[in-house]
Amino acid sequence: MGLALVHSRARVGVAAPAVQVEVHLAGGLPRMSIVGLPEAAVREAKDRVRAAIQCAQFEFPARVITVNLAPADLPKDGGRFDLPIAIGILAASGQIPADALDQYEFLGELGLTGELRPIDGVLPAALAAADAGRKLIVPPGNGAEAALARNVEARTARTLLEVCAALNGVKVLPLAVAPAALPYRGPDLCDVRGQAHARRALEIAAAGNHHLLLIGPPGCGKTLLASRLSGILPEASEDEALETAAIASVSGRGLDPARWRERPYRSPHHTASAVALVGGGAQPRPGEISLAHNGVLFLDELPEWDRRALEVLREPLESGVVTISRAARQNEFPARFQLVAAMNPCPCGWAGDPSGRCRCSLEVIRRYRARISGPLMDRIDLQIEVPRLPPSDLRPDGPASESSDAVRGRVEAARNLQHHRAGKANAHMTQAETNTHCRLQPRDQLLLERAIESLQLSARSMHRILRVSRTIADMAGVAQINTAHLTEALGYRRTDRGMGRQAA
Numbered sequence: 169m170g171l172a173l174v175h176s177r178a179r180v181g182v183a184a185p186a187v188q189v190e191v192h193l194a195g196g197l198p199r200m201s202i203v204g205l206p207e208a209a210v211r212e213a214k215d216r217v218r219a220a221i222q223c224a225q226f227e228f229p230a231r232v233i234t235v236n237l238a239p240a241d242l243p244k245d246g247g248r249f250d251l252p253i254a255i256g257i258l259a260a261s262g263q264i265p266a267d268a269l270d271q272y273e274f275l276g277e278l279g280l281t282g283e284l285r286p287i288d289g290v291l292p293a294a295l296a297a298a299d300a301g302r303k304l305i306v307p308p309g310n311g312a313e314a315a316l317a318r319n320v321e322a323r324t325a326r327t328l329l330e331v332c333a334a335l336n337g338v339k340v341l342p343l344a345v346a347p348a349a350l351p352y353r354g355p356d357l358c359d360v361r362g363q364a365h366a367r368r369a370l371e372i373a374a375a376g377n378h379h380l381l382l383i384g385p386p387g388c389g390k391t392l393l394a395s396r397l398s399g400i401l402p403e404a405s406e407d408e409a410l411e412t413a414a415i416a417s418v419s420g421r422g423l424d425p426a427r428w429r430e431r432p433y434r435s436p437h438h439t440a441s442a443v444a445l446v447g448g449g450a451q452p453r454p455g456e457i458s459l460a461h462n463g464v465l466f467l468d469e470l471p472e473w474d475r476r477a478l479e480v481l482r483e484p485l486e487s488g489v490v491t492i493s494r495a496a497r498q499n500e501f502p503a504r505f506q507l508v509a510a511m512n513p514c515p516c517g518w519a520g521d522p523s524g525r526c527r528c529s530l531e532v533i534r535r536y537r538a539r540i541s542g543p544l545m546d547r548i549d550l551q552i553e554v555p556r557l558p559p560s561d562l563r564p565d566g567p568a569s570e571s572s573d574a575v576r577g578r579v580e581a582a583r584n585l586q587h588h589r590a591g592k593a594n595a596h597m598t599q600a601e602t603n604t605h606c607r608l609q610p611r612d613q614l615l616l617e618r619a620i621e622s623l624q625l626s627a628r629s630m631h632r633i634l635r636v637s638r639t640i641a642d643m644a645g646v647a648q649i650n651t652a653h654l655t656e657a658l659g660y661r662r663t664d665r666g667m668g669r670q671a672a
């Protein structure tokens with residue numbers, strides 16, 4: 169027949185656009201050319217495909233073979249097209265039937281002996297194949313991931329020979345199976361002793377999806393607290409979990425299919441590059457902020473971070489999306505993470521500690537805190553000081569702390585109120601929605617205006633205080649925000665004043 173068409177998919181950001189692999193055979197001096205791939209990738213693909221076809225005891229056609237990957241302007245990385253190219257050559261040369269090809273999509277890198285090797289970005293491809301109404305054939309190493317997409321018939325094949333046997337109707341390939349989701353085994357809040365104030369702030373953060381800043385001396389438990397946040401957040405919906413899993417799938421770091429329902433907790437080190445934090449690269453990959461999508465991003469030692477890297481956070485903190493520009497192409501990655509940041513109160517870490525061991529001058533403390541820009545600080549709704557605990561609070565026989573399960577129950581109740589009211593968590597309300605749903609009684613309005621004045625807060629901060637008040641009222645199950653809710657919310661912006669005064 170001389171011509172075959174095989175369906176496959178590329179990886180562009182978290183999308184998996186369709187790619188048609190067209191194979192044409194013609195008379196002439198035998199050679200093979202691949203159109204639509206970068207030069208180095210073409211050379212490697214040719215070698216692998218030829219070896220795999222020969223190892224599978226098929227004949228590599230001694231003709232002019234032209235392979236076209238369409239559309240031409242899509243970036244096409246790596247070996248994911250090996251399998252569809254090999255299938256196309258075998259179909260075009262009449263060695264396997266071409267009529268069954270249209271109902272399948274193929275993905276997989278070929279080893280020289282014809283075994284199928286896993287590729288990345290399979291979950292987005294499986295979701296897209298489901299939408300296109302086609303079945304999917306993938307390497308065994310990608311089966312569990314492909315099966316997370318519910319509405320696709322995904323099958324796995326170990327070798328090119330097995331795929332051909334299936335297309336010839338002499339073998340049935342096994343269905344890909346998703347592993348059972350493991351129960352959440354993350355750290356529990358019951359390990360955090362004392363720290364009632366910080367635990368309260370953490371619960372408010374979870375209940376309204378607010379960003380949180382913890383300021384305290386080394387060893388006061390900031391990391392311990394931050395790592396407990398994802399465990400008290402409401403369970404992720406299936407759609408949320410799939411979004412997060414799709415990002416992990418294209419990250420090049422792999423996706424653990426048994427843990428795909430868990431909300432991510434990412435804690436990159438402050439020496440991480442801007443690209444590692446926000447994403448990038450020649451074939452752009454998501455960074456930590458996207459890997460934390462629908463979960464928690466913990467940035468410890470906030471003043472130690474590269475300021476440019478932190479400034480890039482401003483856009484995703486508002487919009488939940490990060491745009492990565494690369495040459496003529498723009499990639500968008502979701503990045504709706506909940507930020508927990510931590511810092512010492514001063515360079516030595518002990519400012520304000522009753523021991524009086526801090527010797528930092530006010531000027532040194534001011535410069536230290538000024539490393540974090542006002543606009544970034546503005547976007548963090550809850551800012552609290554976490555003191556060092558007195559040893560009496562750390563006794564192992566002290567009162568037991570509440571577990572994450574108990575706290576999550578209250579968080580979910582508060583979130584349900586929010587979803588009925590605005591269809592989203594309080595922190596994500598627009599300004600208009602905030603004005604509608606966070607109306608204050610006249611005397612509280614006055615109180616807020618005075619506080620804004622004396623704390624010298626921005627209009628953005630005011631809306632954030634209102635949203636936090638709303639969350640506190642929701643946790644109490646109260647429809648009208650009252651003075652106590654507002655006062656508590658204002659208390660979580662106290663550090664603004666500290667920084668503002670020292671900056672003046």
Ligand SMILES: [Zn+2]
Pocket residue numbers: 514515516517518519526527528
């Ligand atoms: Zn100090």
